[in-house]
Every structure is written in structure tokens, then in C-alpha cells.
Amino acid sequence: MKSLAELQEIRNRTLNNIIMRKEDGQGVRVVVGMATCGIAAGARPVMSAFVEELAKRNLSNVTVTQMGCIGACRLEPIVEIIAPNEEKVTYVKMTPEKAARVVAEHIVNKQVVTEYTIGAAE
Amino acid sequence: MEELSLHILDIVQNSVAADAKLIEVEITEDTAKDKLTVTVKDDGRGMSEETLRKVTDPFTTGRKTRCVGLGIPLLKLAAELTGGRVELSSELGKGTTVTAMFGYSHIDRQPLGDIVSTIHQLIVMNENTDFLYTHRINSKVFTLDTRQMREILGGVPLNTHEVMVWLLEYLKENESSLLKNCDGKE
């Protein structure tokens, strides 16, 4: 069984990296729509997929956060990728599979997955 | 929305939007009383009496087609389908409590579903909010307090990858041991 005490070890292991991360400046932000419309459309497994992929690849400079409804409920789950010095990219009708591709192609290789973007959907 | 844990994820978003610093989520499953109760209590900005009246009234005209105002009405519907109800109390500047009661064995009661993902996401997505999570199944109880986690972690944020991975496993293990022998039998 896992115990809270293990957090102490994580603390000792990661504190140095954290300081480095802060000095790195801001990284990429993955923002998932988590209003009722997003959740009903499947935002939760999409969010889980992002967290899992990012942890697997140890992309510690990428953070996952949430946002409210942006008024395009029929296109939910919606995910925005916000990178420094880049234009925000809005992905629509996301799934866990699409999330894995966005991590691999957009976040890692800096290639926008055009077919999943809001522009392609409209 | 097909799982109670999705409703919980959604209802807690209201508390986050209200700038709550501490959000208490409590699930109580009482098979003897045939009741399942979900309580979400926050110390956010609260609601005026007028707003409170409006949100309790489901599907107020003009709201249906808009992408707002669905969270509480959907929860209310889900509870009432099982012979239960939703109670709201709120005070401006103090906070809000949402209590949803369900008929435990009612055929229309939605399953709790993936509560692990719900709690995990709430915690890792809201670095500036603390959560006190309590899940009771009859005499068994699991509690998680992020304030306690933060104390041990020092300055390491909860959304650090290693912490997130640890937390997911921790939640999984504790939730599944709650389910084991939940009727008191060993």
C-alpha cells in the first residue's frame, strides 16, 4: 500500500528539479474545458490521457489546467494548447487517443495536428 | 452525465469558479438506510438569495440553449429520479454547500463511476485550492486532505508529475480497499 510518508521521498527527490523548472520560465499549458458541457462530452478521460502521456514522457515543463465554457458546446471536449511565443491552438471533439497524438506531435515535435483543430471542424 | 463522479467533478467546478480556498467533498454510502449522499462544501464567494432561488429552479427559460446553468439542474434531476433531492445553502462571502441525496438501491441511481479520476483531476488541476475528500461506505472510511500532503511536500507542488502519479495510485488503492468487504464481512 502507498502511504503519505512516500511524499517525503518525492519531496527530497524533486525539490531540486522544481527549482530548475521555475528558473526555466513558463512552459506549455494544456487547458481543458471543464464546464458541464465539456464534462458531459467526455473531458475527464481526455484530461486523464494528457496527464498520463505527459508523465510517461516526463514533460515536467507542461502543466494541465482547466477552463470554463467558451460557448462552443457542440465541439466539446475542447482543449487549448498555449505555448510561449506561439499562437494558441484550439483542438475540438477531443478523445484520449487524439490527446496522445497532440502530446506526441504538437507538444513534443511542435507540429500542430491541423485536422483536430477548431479551424478544420468549422 | 452518466456517473455521480462526473456530477461531482462538475459541481466542484462551481466552487472553483467561486474562488474557494478549501473544498470539502464527502460521499456517504449507507446501505442500511439505503441512501447515498454527496456533499460539496466550499468557502467561496457564495450566492445571494436571489441567485440561490434561480439555480434551484431547473431549466429556467433562456438557459436551455445556452452553455450555462446546467450543472445544478442536472444533479437535481439525477437525485430526484431516485426519490432523493438536492439541498443548497449559501451565504455571500462565506461559502456554499450542495447536498445531493440519492436512493441507494433505486434502479435509476447512477453508479458512482470513476471517482478516482474525478478527485485526482480536481486536485492536480487546482494547485491553489485545498481539498478534503471523505468517502464512507457503511463503517469504512477513506479521507484525503491536500493540506496534509502539502505539509509533507514542503514547496513541491501537487501538480508535479511524480506527485500526480503517486496520487493516482494512492487513490486507486484506497478506493479499491474501501470496496473490499464493504458490507463488513472479512
Ligand SMILES: Nc1ncnc2c1ncn2[C@@H]1O[C@H](COP(=O)(O)OP(=O)(O)OP(=O)(O)O)[C@@H](O)[C@H]1O
Ligand atoms: N459553489 C458555488 N458558489 C458560488 N456560486 C455558485 C456555486 N454553485 C453555483 N453557483 C452559481 O449558480 C450558477 C449556476 O450553477 P450551475 O452549475 O447550475 O451552472 P453554471 O456553472 O453557470 O454552468 P454549467 O454548470 O452549465 O457549466 C453559477 O453560474 C453560479 O453563479
Ligand SMILES: [Mg+2]
Ligand atoms: Mg456549473
